[in-house]
Amino acid sequence: MGTKKLGKQTLAFVAPPTIAGYASVVGKKEGQGPLAGAFDLINQDDSFGESSWEKAESTMQRMALETALDKAGQSPSGLDLLFAGDLLNQCIASSFAARGQDVSFLGLYGACSTMAEGLALAAMALDGGFGERAAAVASSHFCSAERQYRTPLEYGGQRTPTAQWTVTGAGACVLTCQGTGPCITHATLGKVIDKGIKDANNMGAAMAPAACDTLAAHFSDTGRRPSDYDLIVTGDLGELGKSIVLDLFRSDGVELPNYDDCGVMIFDLPAQDVHCGGSGCGCSAVVLNGYLLRGMAAGRWKKILFCGTGALLSPISSLQGESIPGICHAVAISTGKGG
């Protein structure tokens, strides 16, 4: 093996898998935000025609995967592997979306890091020789998340200033061994990092140390510098978490002028009243499979470091007084196979 592993946490793909198709499906509020023009489908009805929010989320996943497969010229049965995950208890959005599909299914739980985790595993599977095509899908829904993690919508609970708004959206990305287009050159797989933050309404602060840990590992493992990327983007740290990442790197003497966060990008802050920004598995999934990959196709960026960030808490762990473990997986995407 040798060259496939760099340092302790980074994988370097020998035959970087290509992104053959990608799609993003979002709800009404996301369609009113600054990235509206970059999504494949904006539904004005967040129920997506279903009788429950959970079923709506499954429907979004199916629509996103179908659209991404269409763009890749494939059917589900043309996929070798499907990696998917979401935030719901027992990840039912993903398993019900995959029900009846003619494809091997591997369920993930990486909280909001799921899109990056799925992309990394899909790329590993293809570069490892275990298939020709694999897809990664992730989703979240404001209404299913709100009642599960916090209170029923009807309760009208107040939100604290550091709170974030769970994105209603699903993203899907289809990778292939062959073809042209942006490809996945590296993946840096994160550790579970917990700096003791206990406020479940301040997930940006809980996840920022994990983002910094994985970013530092990526640069150390690869010998790359932040300036080697046109854009470094975290998943859903929000305004506060983003400022913590900038502060932590600055305290090490590193400036990150090319750094942004999907949770900050997806909504118009503060006009859309989402406090610190967007969050949820769907946040980074739709920004990547909408705005970022379209931007790469348009030549706006050549090299992106996409860092999915996840807060690995549950309502029960918080009620039991636990702090919030965070994780971050980074995936390097390049328009050139040379990486």
Add this chain to the structure above:
Amino acid sequence: MGTKKLGKQTLAFVAPPTIAGYASVVGKKEGQGPLAGAFDLINQDDSFGESSWEKAESTMQRMALETALDKAGQSPSGLDLLFAGDLLNQCIASSFAARGQDVSFLGLYGACSTMAEGLALAAMALDGGFGERAAAVASSHFCSAERQYRTPLEYGGQRTPTAQWTVTGAGACVLTCQGTGPCITHATLGKVIDKGIKDANNMGAAMAPAACDTLAAHFSDTGRRPSDYDLIVTGDLGELGKSIVLDLFRSDGVELPNYDDCGVMIFDLPAQDVHCGGSGCGCSAVVLNGYLLRGMAAGRWKKILFCGTGALLSPISSLQGESIPGICHAVAISTGKGG
């Protein structure tokens, strides 16, 4: 690639990863069952010294991984990748167990198929060249599962005849690229199969069709016959699910005299009053990483087909009237590298 993929769903490892260490940690009831002598640690106190059942489950995971790493002569920092999952909302048993460990963490949700899913992905990572050592861990706890899926223990709810008993236990398996010992030769990754079963107290019936689907795919993809294995074992179908698998194969003219189920093996039916048998991620995890791998070491079996079975429901999906999707991932384990 070519030879690494057989048929639609099966992976054949070119350099089959070796099982370097394995361990099983269980609770009191499991320690009173017929497999008691095969577990590494039996705790008489199911709280494992912790203040909540969820924390007890995390502790079991840590103990199982530490023991398996000890046997493999490794520390957590010697691992390249850790794959782990459980049944709790947001998989907190796994993420809190991995907190602070010096290893890249990939969270899984495969319900009770998690040990097989983790083994398959760990084997893919190593055979793909992405590291030298990887571990798979899975757990369940009767008390954390009961109050999450059904009712608080204090409620004393009645159990229906088809119900199963969630195993309190965690299993860990450490794979390496080098070394001697049993190795993972194939993995057949399952689809999400749903035949319309809606009774959440009859998970054996819900999962049995998925087990049959994956077993049929395995035999078709590999050209192997059931008799090529000394033992074919499903994860937690219980007595009823096991009989359904036997019936379905018999209706196709295939007898499976060498077939058993971890959920049937782990308890003394009916003496231990667990109705149809054991269930939970921990069930197949501790039977594999206790009884089965010890049996292979002792020469009892040379080739095993280990089939993790998962019911991908949640309490919410059942309340919303949904049926129960099932999944099964099969992993072929052989004492000879030739497979």
